[in-house]
Structures are given as C-alpha cells and as structure tokens.
Amino acid sequence: MPNNIENALRDLISLLQVIKLYTAMHPRFNKFLDKAYESLRGVLINRQEVIIGIVGDEFVFEKEIFFEFSKTAKSTISYLKARGVEKIIFSGALQKEELAKFVGFLAGDSDKEEVKKNPQEALYLSGVRNITLGKLNSAGAVDSLSVAANKSISYLSLYESSLDQVTDSLDGVLGEQDLNYLPLRFAINNIAENMAVKYNEILKLITLKRYDTGTFIHLLNVSILSMYFSTKLGFSKEDVLDIGTAALFHDIGKIYISRKIIKKTDKLTEDEFKNMRSHSLLGARLLLKHTETLGVLPLIVAFEHHMRQDAKSYPKLSFSCIPHIASIIVSICDVYDALAQRRSYKADYPPNVIYDLINKEKERFFQPQMVSKFFSIMGVWPVGSVVTLNGGRVAIVREQNENDIFLPKVEIMYPPSRKGHMDLHQSQGEDRIESFVNPLRQGKGYLSMV
Amino acid sequence: MPINKEELLAEFLKSFKIAVNGALLYTKSHPFFMRYIEDLKRKIDPLFDFLNPLKVVITPNSLVIDDKTFSKTSWYDELVKILHRRKIKSIEFKRGITGQELVVLLDRISLPPLEILKQGGVDRIFSRNDNTHFTIEELDYSSLLIDKEGEGFNEAWFSLVESSINHNETRKINEFADNFQIIVAKIKINDLVTDERLRKSMSDFMNYLKVNQKEKFNKCCQELLESALKYRGELDEAQLLSLQSFFIGLDEKDLANVLWNKLSLDDDFGPVGLRLFSQLAGKDKHKTIVSTVFDKARDISPASGASRIKEKIEKLFSASDNIHIPEIYQNMLSALRENSSLEDKIAFDRDQVDRNYRFILLNLIIEEKDDGALSMLLEKVMEDWDTIIANRDFEYLKNLIEVSRRKTSENPDCRRIFKKIDDRIGSFLEAAVFEQPFNQSIKPLIESIEKSSAGYDFYLEKIFNDKKVNQQALSLFFRLFPGDLERFRNKLEQNRADIDLLVNMIEDLKHVDSLVSLDVLKYLFYSCNEYIKIEALRAMQECSNFDKEFLFSIITRENNALKKEALQVIMRDQEMLKEALQMLFDIPNSFGRSNGVIIERISLVEEIELKEASAFLAGFSRKMFFWNRALRLKAREVLRKWNAE
Ligand SMILES: [Fe+2]
Ligand SMILES: [Fe+2]
DSSP states (O other), X not given: OHHHHHHHHHHHHHHHHHHHHHOTTSHHHHHHHHHHHHHHXXXXXXXXXEEEEEETTEEEETTEEOHHHHHHTHHHHHHHHHTTOOEEEXXXXXXXXXXXXXXXXXXXXXXXXXXHHOHHHHHHHTTOOSEEEEOSSOSSOOSOOSOOSOHHHHXXXXXXXXXXHHHHHHHHHHTTOOOOHHHHHHHHHHHHHHHHHHHHHHHHHHHHHTTSOOHHHHHHHHHHHHHHHHHHTTOOHHHHHHHHHHHHTTTHHHHHHHTTSOOOSSOOOHHHHHHHHTHHHHHHHHHGGGHHHHOSHHHHHHHHTTOOTTSOOSSOOSSXXXXXXXXXXXXXXXXHHXXXXXXXXXXXXXXXXXXXXXXXXXXXHSOHHHHHHHHHHHOSSOTTOEEEETXXXXXXXXXXXXXXXXXXXXXXXXXXXXXXXXXXXTXXXXXXXXXXXXXXTGGGGGTTTO | OOOSHHHHHHXXXXXXXXXXXXXXXXXXXXXXXXXXXXXXXXXXXXXXXXXXXXXXXXXXXXXXXXXXXXXXXXXXXXXXXXXXXXXXXXXXXXXXXXXXXXXXXXHHHTSOHHHHHHTTHHHHHHHTSOOTTEEEEEOOHHHHHHHOOGGGHHHHHHHXXXXXXXXXXXXXXXXXXXXXXXXXXXXXXHHHXXXXXXXXXXHHHHHXXXXXXXXXXXXXXXXXXXXXXXOOXXXXXXXXXXXXXXXXXXXXXHHHHHHHHHHHHOTTOOHHHHHHHHHHHOXXXXXXXXXXXXXXXXXXXXXXXXXXXXXXXXXXXXXXXXXXXXXXXXXXXXXXXXXGGGSOOOOOOHHHHHHHHHHHHHHHHHHOOOHHHHHHHHHHHHHTHHHHHHTTOHHHHHHHHHHHHHHHHHOGGGHHHHHHHHHHHHHHHHHHTTOSSOXXXXXXXXXXXXXXXXXXXXXXXXXXXXXXXXXXXXXXXXXXXXXXXXXXXXXXXXXXXXXXXXXXXXXXXXXXXSHHHHHHHHHHHHHSOHHHHHHHHHHHXXXXXXXXXXXXXXXXXXXXXXXXXXXXXXXXXXXXXXXXXXXXXXXXXXXXXXXXXXXXXXXXXXXXXXXXXXXXXXXXXXXXXXXXXXXXXXXXXXXXXXXXX
C-alpha cells in the first residue's frame, strides 16, 4: 500500500508542478491529470478516503512517514505549507474534473480575498466535493491560507528546499545521470513567485546565507540575484525563469574540477588557477548532454559568464560572438556574490568596496550601463546588511531607494532609545552610512535581528 | 515547330534580339541582316494566331508581353537597354506586317540614340513613314523628367508642368505628384529662390494640387520641404519669405512629421537645417510642432533604432552652439537627449540564444580532443542544419568549413568524423551556386571547395538540361574538373543550336576569364554559326587572355565582320597589333594587284577607328601611278577624317 500511495503522491506533485509551469491549457496537463487520477483511483478502490498529511518537512500517510520520498518533494512541501495546507483528504467518489479544479486552485492566486478568508469554502464553491483541505490537528477546514505565522521561517524553508533541489539537479549533471527538470523548474518558479511579492525577504536571505560556505549556496544566490535583476529589467516570467535556471549551472564546470582537486586553503598554484578558469568551457561541455531537458541557455551562460568586454576574455575564442544578455546578467551577479562571499583564498569584502571594485573594472569586464542598472536596482548596501551610521548608531538595511543608491531605508537597532525606521535619503545628508558590520565578526550579535 | 504561345514568344524574342543586333551590326542590304529579317518574319507570323496585335512593352529593366514579364537573364537585358535608351515605351506589331516594314522598323531602331533624339524622338522618325502594321509608342514625359539629369532639368520641368496645367492633364500631373520625391531631389533650392520662372511653375503646381488633390498636395509639399532643408547656403529676408510661401499650406502635424523624419532618418541634418526649419515653419506653429515631435519620440520602438536616433540628436545638440536656433527648439533637443524611450531597451533575444549556441558549438569542436564527444558535437550542429540554411547563415557555414579544415589538418584521422558534414556543406554549395539570382555572400565559400561532392554529371545536368548557367558555376566546374572537358564539349556540340544557352554561356565565360574559358570560347567559335562567332569574339575583347595564332588566322582567313571583331581583340596589345597591321597591309602588291584587298582592309580599320594604322595609310596616300589612284584616295579620305577629329 505505501508504495501505491507514494506513486499517487508523486503523480500528484508532478501534476501540480505541470499546472504551475505550463497552465492547464497545455496538452501536457491532460496527460499528467490522467496519470494522477488513475493512481489515486487505485488507492481509493478499497477505502472511503485517503488522508495525506504534512508533518514537519515530511509527507505522512496513516502511520507511514515518507522520509526518502519527501526529500525529493521539498519544494512542493514548502509550497503547500506556505499556503497553510497540512492535510488533504480525497474521498472515494473523486471525479477527474475535481482533481483538475483542485490543482488549479492550489496553483492559483492565493492572495484573492475570498480564498484567503475561507479556502475550504472557496474550494467547495468551485464545485469540488470530494477533496477537503485541513490543518493537522483540527478536524475542521483550514481557516486561513495566509502565509504561516513566522514569515521568515517560511522564506528560509523556501530557500533551503530550493537549495536541496538545486543540489540534487547539479549532482545529477555531475554524476552523468538523467536530470529531472520538472521539480527544478518548480523550485525556481517558487522563488520567482515569492520574490515578486516579498523580494526584500528573499534578498535578505542572500545576504545572510553568503556566510555559509556551502558549494551550492553561491549558485542559488546568483540564480536569485539574476532573477531579481531580470525581473526589474522588465523581462517576461518565462525569460526570468530561464535565466534563473541557467544561473544555477553557471559554475558547474568549476564544481566538477573542484571535486577532483581537493579544497585548498593556500593560494592555488598557477596550474590549478588555469584549470579553474577553463571551467566555463568544461561547463558547456558537461551541459551539452542535457540540452534536451534544460534547453541551451544554461550551456550558453556557463560558457559566456567570464567573457570580457575588452576581448581578452577567457576562454580564448576561435569564434566569437556577443555574450547573450542572460550571460551578462549572470556574470554581474556572479562577481557581485563572489566578492561578498568568504572563500578559503580570499577575504569577504564589504558592500561599498565591492561597489568600487566592480565599478573600477566595469569597462573591462561588463557592459558598463548594465553595471549601473544593477546597482540602481540593488543599491550599494544590500538589504539585510548591518551598518553603522554617523553618531555611532547601528542599523539594518531594509529597503532600497531607487533614486539614491547610497542612501537606503534602514531600521535603527542601536542605541535602543533611537530604535525605529528611517529613510536616509529623506534626511538630506544628515544621516549617512559610515561602515559595514561583518556579521561573522563584530556583527554576530545582530544576526538574529536581521 | 513550336505550337504553343509561350514557345512561340520565346522564339520570337530570340529572333527579334538577333535581328536588332544584326541591324546594329550590318547595313540593311547585307545578306546576314536580310537573313535575320526573314527569320523574324517566320517567327512572328504564327504568333498572330495568339496575339494580334502583339504588343511589346519596354520597362527600364524588362520586357512585358501579354502581361508576362521577360527579365530572366542578361539575354534580354541588352535588348531592353537598346530599346529603352531610344525612349521606346512599346512596339506593337499587327498581322500582315511585311518584311519590308520590319526592315524599316529595325533600321530606324538601330540609329544611335542621340541621332533619334536629334530627329525629334521615335514618334517623329516613324510618323513620316506609312507603317501600317506596327506602332511605336514613346516614353511618357514624366518618365522623361524622372530620367533627366543636370542642365536641362529646370527647362523640362517648366515646360512640362506649365503645359500640363494649362491643358488640365490630370493624368500627367498625378504622375508628377507620385514621382515627386525623385523629381524634387533634382531641383536646386537655390534655383527655386532665384529662378523666377521655376518658382512660379512650382507654386502653380502646388496650387493646382492644393485645389484639386489635397492629399497629394500634403505629400508633395512635405517632400519639397524635406528637400529644401538640405540647403546649406545663406538666404536673405526676401528669399526666405518667398520660400516660406510654399509651406503655408502645411499644418503643424505635417511640419512635425517632416522634422521628425529629418531628426530620425537624415544623417546630414544639422543645426543649419534645424534653423532653416524654424524659419520656414512659422512662429505660431512651433509649440504644437515640438509637442508632436515628443509624441513621436515616445512611441518609437527599440527595433526602429532608438539608440541611433539618440546618437544623432546628441551630435546635433553638441553642434548647435554657434548657430542661432530658437529657444524652443534648443529645449526640444535637450529634452530629447534625456528621453529614456530613446535609450536602448534591454531585451531577452531568443534568436540570439540559438545563434550563440551555434557559435559555442564551434568553439567546443575546436577544443574537443575526444572522438566520441566530437561526433556528438557535429551531430548537434547537424540538428540545426535546416535553420542555418533557412537563415542563409553563410557566415556560419564559412566558420564551419574553417573548423573542419583546422581539425583535419591537426589530425587527419578526424576526416572520417567530418566527412558527413563536409559532404553536406559541399552539396549545398554546389547546388547554391546555380541559384538565381546568384548570392554574392556564398562566393568566398565556393572558393574554399576543394573537391566536388555533387559530381561531374550534376554540372552537365544543371548547365545543359536545366539551362542554369552562370559565371560562378562555370568557373567552379572548370576548377574542380581541370583537364576533363571532353564530355562538356560533347554537350556543347549537341546544344549548338540553342542560341539562348550559348549566348548566356559566352557572357559568363567572359567573366570567368581564364585560359580554360578562352579555350571554350575558341571551341564555340569553331563549331557554331556566325552570330555565336561574333559573340565569342566580343567576349574575348573583354578577357585578359588571348590566343594570337587563333586571332591571326581570323584576320587572314575569315570575313570582314569577324575580322573587325578579331582586330578589336588584337588592338588591346600594342605589339600584337603592330604585327597584325603588318600582316594586313604589308602585302605584295606589284602594279596594284592587291589594291582591292587593301582598300577593303582600310575600310575595316576606318570602321573601328584603328588610328594605329595611320602610318600604313600615309604610305598608301603617297603611292604614285594611276593604278593606285583609288587606294590613294581612300587612304587620304580616312586620314583626313581622323585628323579632323
Ligand atoms: Fe565562474
Ligand atoms: Fe560563479
């Protein structure tokens, strides 16, 4: 039985992902709907109802907890939890149309007023009788779909579940296995959608997570930054998702190499350094086997992300072309994130130094106007940075000011007497940021407040 | 004997061209010419069963008969040019046309264009004759105006417009209006303000349109203004005023239109032009003009070159310091500079994704050392083959050829892996070389072909069965199969009656211009009729290689027409010419026995104005004795003519 139910769950998740990514009009949807309905019917054949729960980060059915399976479904679990769904009950008389309406409902806009107020009623009103949503400990329906009480935890779990998905996918490519595209795209889609509503929350996570030295954090950070950047440039959702997906793979060649030469704490030798620089070529070569599933953009970005404007780019090209805008976006976000990250062979730089460094090099490396665009969007001091203001105050950057990249909106934390929000731009030069507080050293105490 | 209309038409045109050429070549009593006329008569008569009258319309680059356009090859080009230069718009043949009428027609057509104009155009020279079975129509006056260049233009414009307006010839005036942009480009603005007659006729024309055709008036008036704004000189108050009067009828929208066109399209539009615009537009209209220009700038799409316009405006702005431009236009410029809609929009380009992917494949191929991975990469390139071809991406093909060359020279074992793609490229190019019109961008690619993928018979098939012959195809064929022309010659032999094919081929051989092509020309000379012989010799006149022995055999053995052509090849080499003249004139001639031959040869050099023969002629002109009288006189006559020129 658990096997059956696991298959049904898997098909259900795929169905949800398909409708999110392709909409119900897509011919693919009907194929997946048929399959999911078949599996569910198979489970329902001998029973009145099937109750699926989410406990912690795991799917649960009766006494069974699907530990292994839940690992591969993290994005979906966090997606459901974000919508307050902890329990789904399928009744024996389930119709295919109901299933279609149900996933459509889950994929739809949960911000609508009537849905928020009473999701179960909304589901019922849309004609679904044989599927009920609920909270785990209550017999009744979910009373609010609004995001879980502790928002930052919800975003953190979104970030972490996405990170797991990214790790899985990259491991797939590195291990020369087939790549499961649907969940990866779903994870990226999840981030992009949340970013549209609460971009500051997500950006803050990047600032925070940078101090985690995990290999894949950089990739996810670059992906998120690239998606944010391209959203602000006015790109369509599909383009944004494509860029976000491509960004995840930009350093695949580097990871491939670094798995071969063990991590060094000293400076890399000349030879190894050369090796590290050819990772763009190697990355493209690795991704060539996955163009069927991933498309060609990840390959292009992997190949082009170290191309330079002054034609001295590496890899040295026999046949040159102008880098694609996706590569330019990723390359800026890449350098930005790499400079901020602490590495075994280099220090982490404070944001104002990063700004100067990138600007000094912008003629050489990037399209200069894209660099200014980037900082006009990101600001000099990223959201979530801990900074000192004149007069010995300590504050956290909360939001950017579009017309002044040096003066964001901040929340003052110290001294306690002056706690509160302030727009540095409004204060006409009286208040300004003096320095950056490294959260790993002096700033440790503030980390929890961020 | 062809029986359908199309074949008859083709036959007729072929014969007509040969006859026209014959008329240019021979006098009307020459037996060759008469033969052409007979042939033409034979070809035209059965056509009247399908088309009576048979009307041949001549456009600047094609012939039109019965709504069908004939422009496919250089074959018609020459005929079209000959007729068009003589301002013939159409020729209409009617059933019952006699050989004698054809002689008259062709004889007159063959007059030099200038002579025809001197006699008052084709209309005149034919109206005096009773040509009941053919009619010639002269080109329109408006076309005359459009074609006319330089000096006589103002005169022509003046007389044509005044007479059209006076006679209320709406059709003609419409034609002027429709072609006004071309016409107005030829009017000098300076003339418009100084030449009273021109000014009056222009304002008559504009007023006529304004009253009768408001829309055309708007169009022409804007075009006149655009043209006027090109003027760089200084205008005094009165001149400005008189110029201004032309544009009073334009409203703010029209004026803004003109200004925007200038700003966005005309690279030469500078501060002087902007000042002139502000002077001509009228003070009260400035405000609306400027705001309309803003609307246009806002609506511009990035695809239409927004960044280029911005650059232009930037340039115009920085150059406008020393020239007084009204403040409102100064402000307009500086505001346009700030306008963000003129900035390059950053966009996600899906086509570029595919393009870059293909380029990366090339780079990966170059770097790849592993055979298996190399095969996979080439496989990926092949997946995109149809797109590459559909996009006519010859640049990419060139790179692909380069990659293949580099990889196989690095490691000859690779040849096996590249074979499939090499063959695919080769076959594509060898087929593309026969496409019409020939695509110039594949030229460098064709030069890189080292061996044929399509094979010898493919070429014979294309050239002789599909009749798709062109210069590039021929020279590629000669290059890929050197010294293997036997079967090609046999095919030529079989097709010797196909004048169309041969004439086209000769034209192409002329451009191939190699020793092989010279051989083929010689072969054609020996195996074909008089007409082809002449065409072959004419082609040789433009080739850099020549065969002295061959040419000398002609000037001693063949008829005068051929001699004349051969001499024109010879005269391009001074040494050879000297020798040839020696051979023609330095012949044993005791008691003037050869005088007849010599006189004939003098006529020959006279006809082609071969003044290098002067020394011999001078010798003849001093010959004594009565039996040399005719020779003496002929030589003197020619020398006198040459000296007078
Ligand atoms: Fe990299
Ligand atoms: Fe990177």
